[in-house]
Amino acid sequence: MKRAAHSTETPQVGRSVPRLESWLKVMGRAEYVHNLRLPGMLYGKIFRSSVAHGRIKRLDVSAAQRVAGVYRVITAKEIRELIAEPYYGPAFHDQPILAIDKVRHVGEPVAVVLASDPHVAEEAVHLIEAEYDELPAVYDEIEAMTSKAIVHDALKPAGTFPDLKHLKGRTNTNIALEFRLRRGNPEKAFAAAPRVFEHRFRTQQVMHTPLEPLVSVAESTESSLTIHTASQSPSFVRIEIARLLGWPENRVRVRVPFLGGGFGAKLYIKLEALVAVLSLITRKPVKVSLTMEEQFFTITKHASTFRIKSGVDKDGRLVARECEVWWNGGAYADIGPRVTQKSGFTAPGPYDIENVAIDSYALYTNLPPAGALRGFGIPQLVWAYESHTDLIARELGIDPVEFRRKNLLREGRPQATGTRMQDAAIEKVLERAAALIDWGKPFDRGTGTLRKGRGIAIGFKACIANTTSLAAVNVNADGSCTVYTSCVDMGQGSDTAMAQIAGEVLQIPTEAVTVVHSDTDVTPFDMATLGSRSLFHSGNAVRLAAEDALKKISQLKSELQLPANTAIADVFRKKYGMRAGSVTGVGNFIPPYTPPDENGQTDNATPFWMVGATAVEVEVDTETGRVQVRRLVNVADVGTPINPRIVETQLSGGAIMQLGFTLFEKMVFDRQGQLRNASLAEYKIPGFLDLPADIVNEAVVAEQRSGPFGAKGVGETATFGVSPAIANAVHDAVGVRLTELPLTPEAVYMKLQEAK
Amino acid sequence: MRREIQFRLNGQAVSAQVAPHETLVEVLRDEFGLLGARESCGQGMCGCCTVLVDGRAVSGCLYLATLAENSEIQTVESTTEPDAVQQAFIEASAFQCGFCTPGFVLMTRQLLDEHPDPDEDTIRHYLSGNLCRCAAYPEIIEAVKLAAKKRRKS
Numbered sequence: 001m002k003r004a005a006h007s008t009e010t011p012q013v014g015r016s017v018p019r020l021e022s023w024l025k026v027m028g029r030a031e032y033v034h035n036l037r038l039p040g041m042l043y044g045k046i047f048r049s050s051v052a053h054g055r056i057k058r059l060d061v062s063a064a065q066r067v068a069g070v071y072r073v074i075t076a077k078e079i080r081e082l083i084a085e086p087y088y089g090p091a092f093h094d095q096p097i098l099a100i101d102k103v104r105h106v107g108e109p110v111a112v113v114l115a116s117d118p119h120v121a122e123e124a125v126h127l128i129e130a131e132y133d134e135l136p137a138v139y140d141e142i143e144a145m146t147s148k149a150i151v152h153d154a155l156k157p158a159g160t161f162p163d164l165k166h167l168k169g170r171t172n173t174n175i176a177l178e179f180r181l182r183r184g185n186p187e188k189a190f191a192a193a194p195r196v197f198e199h200r201f202r203t204q205q206v207m208h209t210p211l212e213p214l215v216s217v218a219e220s221t222e223s224s225l226t227i228h229t230a231s232q233s234p235s236f237v238r239i240e241i242a243r244l245l246g247w248p249e250n251r252v253r254v255r256v257p258f259l260g261g262g263f264g265a266k267l268y269i270k271l272e273a274l275v276a277v278l279s280l281i282t283r284k285p286v287k288v289s290l291t292m293e294e295q296f297f298t299i300t301k302h303a304s305t306f307r308i309k310s311g312v313d314k315d316g317r318l319v320a321r322e323c324e325v326w327w328n329g330g331a332y333a334d335i336g337p338r339v340t341q342k343s344g345f346t347a348p349g350p351y352d353i354e355n356v357a358i359d360s361y362a363l364y365t366n367l368p369p370a371g372a373l374r375g376f377g378i379p380q381l382v383w384a385y386e387s388h389t390d391l392i393a394r395e396l397g398i399d400p401v402e403f404r405r406k407n408l409l410r411e412g413r414p415q416a417t418g419t420r421m422q423d424a425a426i427e428k429v430l431e432r433a434a435a436l437i438d439w440g441k442p443f444d445r446g447t448g449t450l451r452k453g454r455g456i457a458i459g460f461k462a463c464i465a466n467t468t469s470l471a472a473v474n475v476n477a478d479g480s481c482t483v484y485t486s487c488v489d490m491g492q493g494s495d496t497a498m499a500q501i502a503g504e505v506l507q508i509p510t511e512a513v514t515v516v517h518s519d520t521d522v523t524p525f526d527m528a529t530l531g532s533r534s535l536f537h538s539g540n541a542v543r544l545a546a547e548d549a550l551k552k553i554s555q556l557k558s559e560l561q562l563p564a565n566t567a568i569a570d571v572f573r574k575k576y577g578m579r580a581g582s583v584t585g586v587g588n589f590i591p592p593y594t595p596p597d598e599n600g601q602t603d604n605a606t607p608f609w610m611v612g613a614t615a616v617e618v619e620v621d622t623e624t625g626r627v628q629v630r631r632l633v634n635v636a637d638v639g640t641p642i643n644p645r646i647v648e649t650q651l652s653g654g655a656i657m658q659l660g661f662t663l664f665e666k667m668v669f670d671r672q673g674q675l676r677n678a679s680l681a682e683y684k685i686p687g688f689l690d691l692p693a694d695i696v697n698e699a700v701v702a703e704q705r706s707g708p709f710g711a712k713g714v715g716e717t718a719t720f721g722v723s724p725a726i727a728n729a730v731h732d733a734v735g736v737r738l739t740e741l742p743l744t745p746e747a748v749y750m751k752l753q754e755a756k
Numbered sequence: 757m758r759r760e761i762q763f764r765l766n767g768q769a770v771s772a773q774v775a776p777h778e779t780l781v782e783v784l785r786d787e788f789g790l791l792g793a794r795e796s797c798g799q800g801m802c803g804c805c806t807v808l809v810d811g812r813a814v815s816g817c818l819y820l821a822t823l824a825e826n827s828e829i830q831t832v833e834s835t836t837e838p839d840a841v842q843q844a845f846i847e848a849s850a851f852q853c854g855f856c857t858p859g860f861v862l863m864t865r866q867l868l869d870e871h872p873d874p875d876e877d878t879i880r881h882y883l884s885g886n887l888c889r890c891a892a893y894p895e896i897i898e899a900v901k902l903a904a905k906k907r908r909k910s
Contacts, residue, residue, distance in 0.1 A: 018846055025854030026842040026861060028792025028832035034855075035791040119777065211796045211804055211855045211889050260794075260855030261889050292797045491853030491890050645849050649895055653852060656891035680801040680887070688880040691893050 012503035012510045013709040016645035020496045020515070021258065021489070031257035033215045033230045038285040041217070042071055043118035044278055046288070047111040047128040048297060049103035052139075052366040052673030053149065054132030056101060056110070063127040064113050069120035072282060073128070075111045076100045079277050083244050086277070090236065090268040091164060092176060092333040093156045095369070097273045103132065104151055104331035105368050106673050107297025112278060114286065137366035137673055141328035142305055144174040144363040151331055151364035162595070164337060176329060176362040177337035179344040181600025183416055184355035189320035193311030197392045201384035202740040203723075204666040205303040205328065208373050209685050210490075212260020213295050218275035219285040225276055226253040232266045232488050233528035234518040240269050241276050249520075256518040259490035263657070264372035265299050266490070267530055268335060296667060296678040301373035302339060303328040306347070306384035311355075316398050318407045320355040323347035323385075327362050327370070327377065334371035336362045342464050342531075343377030345600055348416050349385035350426045350460040350611070351407040356416045358600065366673050375461070375716045376531050379658060379723060382459030383741060386724035390455070391737065400728065401434045401456060409460075417596060417605040423712075424609035425637035425702040430458050432700050433635040433721075437615035446733070449623045452630070453733025458613035459720030462606030463713060464531045465593035470524035471541035473502050473549045473585045477576075479568035481506055483545075486518040486526035487538035492715050493646040494534055498542045500642050501708050505546035524586075532713025535642065536608055539708035541587040549585025556583070591706065608704050608712045611637040614655060614721030616692075618729040625749025627663060627730055629692040636717040638699045640710030647714050651697040654718035660686040662723040664742050761825040765790075766834040774821040781805045781816035783824075784831060792832035792858040803886030806859035807831055813866050832858035840910065841865050844903035845896075852890035859886050864900050873904055 024030040047064075061073040076098040079086045086100075087093040099110045111128055115121035136149040144151075154171045157164035164177060190196060216229040225245075231237050234254040242249045259266060271288045278286040290298065304327050311320035325347055329336035344360030393403035408427055414420050433456055434440075446452040472484040483502050489495040499513035516523060526538055557566055560574050572581045591607035617631040634655045641647040664684055668676045677683045697718070704712040723741055731737050736751040758773040765788060772787045784790040784807070793816045796804040800815035807816040808830040809823075838846065841864045851857040860883065867874060867882045874882065879900045888896070 016849075018849065019851075021854070022846040023838065025851050025857050026838055026845045027835070028790075028858040028861075030854050032794075032855065034794060035785075209889050210853075211802060211887065212794070212853070213796065259853060260796075261853045263889070292799075491851075493852070649849055649852065649892060652894055653891040656893065657889070679799060680797040681799050685887060685889060686891060686893075687887055688884045688893055691880065695894055 012500045013642050014644065015500065016643055017496055017500060017510045019493050020499055032212055032260050033217060033228050033257060034212045034260060034289065036217050036228055038217065038219055041285040041287055042114040042116055042282060043121050044112045044114050044286055044288040045118065045121035045125045046109045046294065047113065047125045049099060049106060049108040049110055051103060051132045051134050052106050053135040053137035054103055055135065056099060056103065056130060057133050058131040059111065060129040061111055064124035067120060067124040067127065069115050069117055070124045071114045071116065073111055073113050074278060074281060078281055082277055082280060086244065087156065088240055088244060088269055088273050089158060089333055090335050091158055091161060091337040093158050094152055095332040097277060105366050106675060107368055108331065114278065114282060138174065139365050139367055139669060139673055141303065141326040141363045141365060144365045145326065145361065147174060150174060151366060174364040176333045176364055177340050179341040179360040179600070181345055181356065181358040181416055183418065183601065186320045186322055186355040186357040189355035190311045193319050194314050195312045196309065197312070197395065198309040199388050199391060200305065200307045200739065201387055203304045203380045203383055204741050205367065205370065206301045206661050206665045206667060207296050208263040208265035208299065209295065210261030210263060210265050213290040213292055214266060214270050214298060215289040216271040216275045217285060217287040218279035220279040220283065224251050225280065226255065227272050227276060228255045229272050230259050230266050231256050231272065232262045232490060232530055233268055234488065234520055235486050235525045236528055237269055237272045238520045241272060244273055254520045256488050259488060262490035263374045264530065267372060267528060270298060292680055293678045296675055297368045299334065300330065300368050300370045300667060302336065302370040302377065302380065304380040306381065308384050308388045310388065310392060312392060312396065316396055316403060316406050318351050318353045321348045321353045323358045325360040325381065328365050328367065329362050330365055330367040330369040332369040333362065334369045336370055339372060339377035342462065343381060345417050345605065346378065346460060346462055347381050347385065349389065350409045350458060352409045352413050358416065367669065372530060374654060374657060375719045376464065378459060378461045378716065379719045382457060382720045383723040386457035386459065386721065387727050387739065390724065390728040390731065401439050404430060404458065418601040419603060419605040421609065423704045424460065424611050425700050426458065426460065426611050428700045428702065429611045429613045429635050429637050432698055433613035433615040433633055436633040436635065436696055436698065437617065437631065439615065446619060450619055450621055451733040452617060452619050453729040453731070454615070454617050455725045455728030455732055456613065456615040457721035457724035457728060461610045461716065461720065463533050463536065463608050463610065465591065465606055467527035467533060467537060468590040469526045469537035469541040471538060471545045471587045472524055473542065473545040475506065475549050475553060475568060475583045477569065477572040477579045477581050481508060481513045483513060483515045483542055484523045485515065485538050485542060486523045487534045488518055488529040490529065492650060493643060494529065496646065497535055497539060497642045501539050501542045502546045504709060505543060506550060532610060532715040532717065536707050536712045537589055539711060541589040543708045544587030544589060545585040547585065548587060549583050552583045552585060608707065610713060610717045612717035612720040614725040616725045616729050618726060618733060620730055620733045620748065622734060622752055625745035625752060627726065627743055627748055629659065629726060631694040632692040633696045634718040635698045635700060636714065637702045638714040638717060639702055639704030639707045639712040641699055642709065642711045647699055648697050650714045651718040652695060654716060655722050656686050656691065658719040658722035659690065662726050662742060664744060666742050761822060763824045763826060764828045766830060776822060778821045779817055780807055780819040780821045780824055783821040784816065790831050790833050794855060802856065803859040803863065804856050806862045806886065808862055808866065813863055832861055840906035841903040844899040844906055848895050848899035848902055850895040850899035851892050856886060856888045860896060864903060867900065868904055868907055872908060874900065
């Protein structure tokens with residue numbers, strides 16, 4: 001692959017270095033919070049709501065309290081003695097640590113039993129009794145717009161995001177945020193367009209399913225609190241816990257070792273506030289470790305409905321697009337309002353359309369909360385706009401790739417926000433995906449009941465702004481190097497990438513660099529490891545820190561009148577007369593950003609664009625409706641890869657994960673809001689037998705000029721196009737269109753029957 | 757309620773006091789500080805808790821510790837240096853978060869004991885009881901083939 005201009009004599013960037021922690025992981029020795037046990041530790045087991053919406057009439061914990069071995073049972077009452085308003089959340093302070101007065105979804109935490117034996121705690125949980133006055137509930141995102149069932153009595157924006165402040169105190173609504181974008185004159189353009197197409201698409205609620213379920217441990221003294229947590233956002237956890245307790249940040253320490261997967265599940269705060277108060281109340285270390293089942297009630301991916309309408313002129317050019325998106329955020333906002341806005345503005349897709357209207361709504365419902373899952377809402381949007389785009393092309397009788405070519409948003413052209421596209425290889429990504437699937441060439445279309453088809457889809461994403469990353473790089477007296485960053489390695493290989501960046505700048509091997517894991521007492525602030533931002537933001541901060549250290553070392557050299565090529569260890573020896581000292585470089589990275597105006601317009605919507613396309617060949621069994629992906633091609637613009645092998649595995653892993661969300665994963669709720677498949681026995685995630693026979697991943701030759709050594713994020717990119725590419729291929733194979741995920745055999749079969 | 761059981765653990769004769777409800781994963785973790793076998797789904801569906809009992813893979817989160825009496829237990833901690841399988845997993849980048857990796861390593865050892873030169877279909881079916889949410893499946897297939905080659909060489 002092409003290398004950026006910064007290469008040195010000891011190129012570390014662009015090398016497929018095996019993950020630095022490889023030995024630890026294959027030997028079963030990597031540190032996870034899952035493994036942590038502290039002396040005298042209590043285990044907390046959670047008693048959860050059995051109704052979707054209700055006032056708590058009676059809560060009786062006395063029988064649980066009497067169980068031998070139970071240390072204590074905690075409810076919201078005890079928590080409120082410590083924190084008067086124990087509500088948290090990144091966008092809204094709407095989520096109580098334990099339910100107060102009301103429950104808003106099945107599975108909401110209501111009480112916690114503490115015991116030194118987790119089996120005892122679990123047994124006692126079953127003895128807690130709760131009675132509820134059930135309230136009318138709302139589950140559907142469209143119904144939530146007008147429903148009389150109101151999930152929250154009043155909206156409580158957190159105040160951290162300026163565009164949410166005006167919502168404070170709003171009552172009688174389930175709309176947590178309305179995002180609006182207007183460009184050009186859509187009404188006029190639709191009126192003039194010779195052809196208008198309109199479709200509606202839906203996605204289902206699914207779960208991240210990290211195999212290390214959410215887990216946090218807290219220990220405390222009278223004036224300090226340490227939280228060991230499987231979190232993607234240690235800096236945010238510290239801020240939020242300090243705010244809840246009214247403590248200065250320096251009394252709250254948040255430590256994060258490796259994560260056993262994250263995918264957005266372990267963001268903002270999840271169990272941290274709970275373990276913090278449990279430890280402060282009991283003065284003992286407390287661990288809360290969720291079961292797989294409990295994860296389904298904790299954080300999920302938004303179900304969504306998307307109405308999309310396009311006007312096309314006589315030459316097949318898209319002249320207007322109208323997007324209405326409803327996001328089912330569940331009972332607590334989590335980061336849903338950000339998904340609504342930050343993803344909402346890319347809803348028209350990577351097309352050059354002059355007249356655009358977008359209305360995107362974050363909605364409360366009585367389902368488990370939804371947040372960010374590998375794409376921050378983008379896969380839901382691409383599902384709709386690429387299915388829609390394919391349908392238009394077919395109806396116009398234009399080849400789907402040709403139709404896209406005609407309308408593609410090219411470099412330098414303004415996107416719906418008005419921001420001009422820069423370093424976004426949209427065209428290249430589409431062309432490579434088409435080439436790799438042999439688009440346009442004849443192929444075996446199958447016979448009888450087994451039919452084959454091809455499909456393609458392309459999506460793009462703006463990286464979240466406005467966010468900050470800091471880093472420090474310490475060069476030790478022997479010349480070895482330590483990187484301090486609060487970027488969390490949850491499997492994406494960030495430790496290795498950060499070490500490569502520091503090594504590249506300092507011209508030392510990656511393997512000689514150590515990366516200190518997030519510890520808010522030690523590592524500097526970092527917004528969070530999310531939304532594919534870290535390689536770009538933390539990577540740039542590490543680069544700046546290493547450059548700062550390098551500058552200080554050269555100053556030292558000239559001070560000591562040493563030649564430029566003096567080994568670092570010799571510089572320190574000369575300076576201190578022995579092996580002593582160190583040099584610390586710091587890096588602070590915050591890219592420029594302009595907030596959107598009331599029409600969603602801004603000249604700088606994002607620090608970088610991510611582009612991903614997927615092309616597939618599928619086989620559909622018309623007797624059973626089963627769809628098998630034979631060939632899966634993922635192409636992405638990731639800038640210039642820091643570690644090509646890790647990039648490839650990120651693309652592959654993301655696409656296979658999205659394959660599960662496309663073909664079978666779905667949280668199934670009944671009419672009472674009860675989840676019917678909260679276990680891996682009933683909720684299947686992709687395994688070996690779901691793997692396409694042939695998978696190809698490619699990063700196009702590209703450069704993100706503002707990125708560290710030309711690189712940008714990759715974690716989410718391969719998820720964008722998978723779902724619509726498959727639906728488009730199914731259409732190609734058997735002539736039916738599915739507009740709702742997942743594409744189960746049953747759904748495909750029913751469509752085939754309808755078509756007969 | 758506890759009773760003492762004797763068994764061999766990673767080649768050493770050991771004993772432990774176990775309660776009837778305790779699982780093998782709990783005893784390995786609490787009595788022996790072995791953390792490589794991890795409970796994840798709690799239902800024997802994911803393979804993160806895989807342990808070899810007399811050379812056969814079991815789900816350690818469902819396997820009662822008391823049944824381990826007089827058996828030979830092998831966990832991922834049985835080696836202090838990577839064996840051919842672990843080396844192959846490193847070379848093929850066959851993991852991301854690493855949480856499921858010990859289960860895959862043990863299952864791959866059993867697979868290669870039975871099929872020294874497995875084809876891709878055999879690998880897929882044999883390992884289908886182990887899940888990896890990071891979906892490092894293509895790399896795991898590569899690793900298994902590589903491990904087979906390494907084992908044949910030595």
